[in-house]
């Protein structure tokens with residue numbers, strides 16, 4: 001008989017703590033026995049093959065997909081009781097963000113301010129400043145008036161990030177922000193995320209390959225078949241996709257262990273480090 005996990009003392013300093021999490025979809029187990037702790041200021045990459053459960057895990061961590069078992073706490077509060085959603089930003093997988101939507105870049109980013117605004121109040125000075133700042137961070141301040149659909153895929157991705165940013169969350173989840181994004185825009189994205197990280201944000205993102213993000217990531221969590229197969233310093237992209245990859249690499253850390261490991265150097269081949277990028281290479285920059 002399996003015992004439910006005993007609750008640990010709440011730790012409001014931990015943005016995410018999932019213990020023995022499971023998700024079943026239509027009776028099929030998609031996540032099993034997932035333990036994941038994310039400390040304040042961590043930059044975690046969720047990696048793994050297609051269908052390994054990365055997106056489902058992110059949805060579970062944002063409360064969008066209910067856990068069928070386990071215990072999830074955000075900032076030390078169990079999901080059932082958690083109300084501070086303004087502290088959490090979520091950038092879903094891009095599905096043609098602007099296609100057919102006649103909204104301007106500014107409008108889309110302003111919509112991310114809704115969680116902070118009081119109901120039916122017009123945007124105040126603080127709201128406008130947060131929107132302008134978010135556009136600045138993603139390098140699209142000069143495109144604010146343009147229609148989202150006129151932007152490239154990579155720029156649309158940055159609009160979505162700015163929308164989440166406008167709400168000034170402390171914890172960001174991004175699902176495959178670099179998917180379908182060309183290399184110059186991946187660099188621009190890495191720069192934006194680097195700025196967020198400098199501000200002390202906690203970032204959890206799904207990535208197939210790290211590319212220009214490699215120099216930012218301080219921990220990789222590799223999913224395999226609905227389980228965490230590896231949790232530790234980033235691996236080179238070819239290691240993650242190696243067919244022999246599996247339990248032998250498993251290396252779970254407790255919150256305490258993790259906090260003491262902040263100074264390790266990512267072992268990823270970071271040949272495309274963000275700082276090598278010249279701003280003129282940014283797509284759409286004028």
Ligand SMILES: Nc1ncnc2c1ncn2[C@@H]1O[C@H](COP(=O)(O)OP(=O)(O)OP(=O)(O)O)[C@@H](O)[C@H]1O
Nearest residue numbers: 025026030048049050051052053054055056057223
């Ligand atoms: N809404 C759904 N209905 C049915 N099955 C689903 C649903 N969402 C996910 N699954 C299944 O759960 C498994 C994990 O999917 P998930 O999207 O989490 O994987 P992933 O690692 O994010 O994959 P990808 O890299 O392709 O996005 C897959 O087998 C998928 O088919």
